[in-house]
Amino acid sequence: MLPVERIIGEEGLSATPEGLRLAMRLPWYRSLPFSIVEIDSVHIDGAPVDLSDAKVEFDGSVWPLKDLGEQINAFWFVRDSAFLHIPGQHAEPGSEHEVALSLFISPPYIPGMKRANIQTQTLRVA
Amino acid sequence: MTTTATSTGPQTGVTLYSFTNAWLNRKFELDGLLKEVARRGMGPNIEIIGFQNFREFPDVSDEFAEQFKQMMAEAGLNATSCAINSDRFLRPGAQPIDDATLVEYHKRQLRSAKKMGFSLVRYQFALPVELLPEIAPYAEELDIRMGVEVHAPMWAGHPAVQAYGEMYDKLNTPYLGWIPDFGGTASRIPESMLNAARAKGAKESLLDKLKEVWVEPGMSHEKAGRLREWALKEGHEPDHIQAASLAFFILSNHDPKSWAALVDRTIHIHGKFYGMGDDGREEAIDYETILPLFRDGGFTGTLVSEWEGHAYLPDDGFEQVEKHQAMCRRIFARH
Numbered sequence: 001m002l003p004v005e006r007i008i009g010e011e012g013l014s015a016t017p018e019g020l021r022l023a024m025r026l027p028w029y030r031s032l033p034f035s036i037v038e039i040d041s042v043h044i045d046g047a048p049v050d051l052s053d054a055k056v057e058f059d060g061s062v063w064p065l066k067d068l069g070e071q072i073n074a075f076w077f078v079r080d081s082a083f084l085h086i087p088g089q090h091a092e093p094g095s096e097h098e099v100a101l102s103l104f105i106s107p108p109y110i111p112g113m114k115r116a117n118i119q120t121q122t123l124r125v126a
Numbered sequence: 127m128t129t130t131a132t133s134t135g136p137q138t139g140v141t142l143y144s145f146t147n148a149w150l151n152r153k154f155e156l157d158g159l160l161k162e163v164a165r166r167g168m169g170p171n172i173e174i175i176g177f178q179n180f181r182e183f184p185d186v187s188d189e190f191a192e193q194f195k196q197m198m199a200e201a202g203l204n205a206t207s208c209a210i211n212s213d214r215f216l217r218p219g220a221q222p223i224d225d226a227t228l229v230e231y232h233k234r235q236l237r238s239a240k241k242m243g244f245s246l247v248r249y250q251f252a253l254p255v256e257l258l259p260e261i262a263p264y265a266e267e268l269d270i271r272m273g274v275e276v277h278a279p280m281w282a283g284h285p286a287v288q289a290y291g292e293m294y295d296k297l298n299t300p301y302l303g304w305i306p307d308f309g310g311t312a313s314r315i316p317e318s319m320l321n322a323a324r325a326k327g328a329k330e331s332l333l334d335k336l337k338e339v340w341v342e343p344g345m346s347h348e349k350a351g352r353l354r355e356w357a358l359k360e361g362h363e364p365d366h367i368q369a370a371s372l373a374f375f376i377l378s379n380h381d382p383k384s385w386a387a388l389v390d391r392t393i394h395i396h397g398k399f400y401g402m403g404d405d406g407r408e409e410a411i412d413y414e415t416i417l418p419l420f421r422d423g424g425f426t427g428t429l430v431s432e433w434e435g436h437a438y439l440p441d442d443g444f445e446q447v448e449k450h451q452a453m454c455r456r457i458f459a460r461h
Contacts, residue, residue, distance in 0.1 A: 002440060003150035010152070029146045029436075030177040035216050072216040072223075077181045079152060106218035109211055109252045114218065 004029055007101050007119045009081030014126040019089040020044075021057075023081040027117045028105060031078045034058070034071035039084065040102040040116075049086055058082040091125045098122050136421055136458045137428040138451045139171030139206060141396070142179055144433035144443045149178065153442070157197045164201040168447060171428040173207035173248070173394075176235060184210075184231065186238035194242050206428050207273075207305075207394050208239035212252035228253070229260050236261075236268055246271040246394055248305050251280065255289050258297065265301045273305035273393045279346040281310040281380035282387040294391060303393035306385055307432070308411045312377040315340055316400035316410040319373060322438035328366035332357055336370045341379055350374040372437060382415040389423035397429045402449035406456070417457040429454055 009023025022042065026032060034056065042049040054065040059080070063071060076082055091097055100120040107113055140163060148154055154162060156179055163169055176183040182190050198205055213231065214222035223231075232253065239247050249272050253261075265272050280287055294302050320333050339353045350371045357367045401409045420429075431450045433443045 002436070002438070003147045004436065006150070025150075029143065029150070030175055030211070031181075031183065032177075033213070033216055036218055038218075069217065075177070075183070078150065078178060079181075106215070108213035108215045109250060111215055111222075 001119065005117060005119075007103055007117045008099065008121050008123070009083075011081050011083075012126060013091070013097065013099055013123040015091055015093050016085065018085065019087040020085075020091060020125075022084045022086065022099065022101065024084055024101065024103070025081055026076045026078050026105070027103075027115070028078060028107065031075045032105065032107065034063070034074045034076055034082075035069050036106045036108050037068060037076065038104040038106075039065060039068070040104055041100075042084070042086065042102075043100040044089070044091075044097050046098065049089060051086065053087050055085040056082055057085060093125050096122055096124050134426055136395075136417075136425050137171050138397075138454050138458070139173065139204075139428045139430045140168040140447055140451070141173035141175070141207075141209075141430040141432050143173070143175055143209075144431060144436075144447050146178070146436045146443075147440060148442045156194075157201075160197055160201040160203055162444075164203055166444060166448065168431075168451060169201075169203040171204045171206040171430070173209060173430045174205070175209040176238065177211055180238075180242075182238075184234045184238060186241060188241065191238075191241040191243075198243065205243040205245070207246050207248055207430065208235075208242065208244040209248040209275075210235035210239065212250040214252055225254070225257055229257055232261050233264055236265060236270055236272075240268045240270045244270065246273055248273055248275050248394070248396075250275060251286050251290070255286075255293050258290075258293050258302070262297050262299055262302055266299060271301050271303060271393055273303045275305045275307055275396065276310060276388065277307040277396075278310040278312075278376060278378040281378065282384040283380065287388075303391040304388045305394045305396060306388060306392060307396040307398050308382075308413075308416055309377050309398040309434070311380045311382040311384060311412075311416065312410045313379065313382065313412045314410050315373045315377065316435075318401040318409065318435060319438055323366065323369040323372075326366060326369045327363065328370055329362065331360070332362045332366060332370055336373060340373055340377075346374045346378060369438070376434065376437065377410065382412045383419070385416055386419050386423070389420055389425060392420065392425055392427065394427045395420065395425070395429040396432045397450065397454060398432045398434060399446070399450050400433070400435050402446055402453065406449070406453055408450065408453065413453060413457060417454060418460075421458050421460075
């Protein structure tokens with residue numbers, strides 16, 4: 001996988017008091033506003049995960065996933081991971097799980113372009 | 127007669143975009159990357175994409191601007207060009223942002239670039255030409271030049287370039303100019319790109335058809351659509367088609383000599399390239415034809431080497447840039 005195609009972040013998957021936290025990377029060569037990012041789906045060990053109450057965290061800010069499209073002034077710095085918080089999901093620290101993430105980006109200076117990105121990786125829960 | 131390039135002739139430099147792989151992989155922090163570029167003698171003139179290397183872009187703080195200037199001074203590099211973006215479509219599927227916001231978006235980036243010590247910015251055709259009269263006076267006031275990037279599928283003869291040229295005539299200011307990107311006048315599809323598609327499993331019949339459609343007249347996205355339709359019918363895999371179609375979006379095959387029409391207002395150059403051959407030539411773009419136009423036409427700005435092989439290769443780009451700069455210096459030095 002090329003660096004520009006990577007969407008699962010180096011920080012991987014971790015357990016939180018509310019559920020799980022998944023690191024995500026922006027699959028582009030430059031920073032883009034969060035409004036053009038669409039998280040399509042997450043599967044853990046093959047099962048789809050309910051994202052209706054999920055939140056996105058970046059650089060001290062947290063937004064409900066469903067409001068991500070409103071974040072036109074929040075830029076996802078291309079070097080940094082953003083974190084998807086998934087409440088109600090539990091996994092033991094140290095256990096391994098196959099995580100599949102699918103997301104779309106629509107670069108804001110190329111009208112009509114929508115790129116699909118999918119990555120599957122086995123992650124050890126931190 | 128052979129002489130070396132004087133300090134008033136074209137300069138060579140590099141854009142940090144060439145090192146996108148190393149940057150995204152977090153192999154370097156910004157100061158480390160600048161030092162590596164300096165250590166390899168690739169400067170002193172460099173270009174940086176604001177939204178690639180600066181966390182605070184588009185609104186850079188005074189504090190970071192000072193830190194950056196310090197980093198550049200320590201590395202012995204010159205902040206020649208800052209690439210800015212015309213992000214109009216902030217809500218996918220909805221209307222673009224309004225003109226006043228887009229104008230202000232450009233001004234924010236111009237202020238940041240100036241504050242960090244850049245002498246010019248690269249901007250994009252996504253900025254509607256009729257908004258230029260609102261932005262150009264601001265660039266004059268800040269004393270920073272703006273060059274619109276003529277990037278594939280655009281070229282000197284493209285209607286958008288003509289419309290900008292007319293506006294440039296009307297505004298008649300030295301603060302506006304062109305930044306040619308040679309990907310618009312590629313003579314062939316890079317073999318390294320075809321090899322990357324082969325490595326993914328693309329069949330020769332698909333690549334043969336790609337080469338055939340790529341040189342046909344028409345808009346890039348229409349040609350990509352034509353290839354896709356044919357390939358699906360012939361049973362090629364969607365991911366092979368996607369790998370092959372990359373060529374339509376980053377390269378087009380207009381006449382390399384067509385740049386002659388833009389030399390006078392060229393303020394900076396993107397030396398786009400994909401792979402340097404053992405013969406010291408670029409595999410897809412005919413530099414031997416293109417560079418003399420600028421050398422003999424009086425261009426005295428900087429050509430930054432811009433390796434874009436990271437769109438399909440994991441390499442770090444450093445050796446490629448060294449070879450490319452050597453080729454450009456060799457051509458510029460010849461009289």
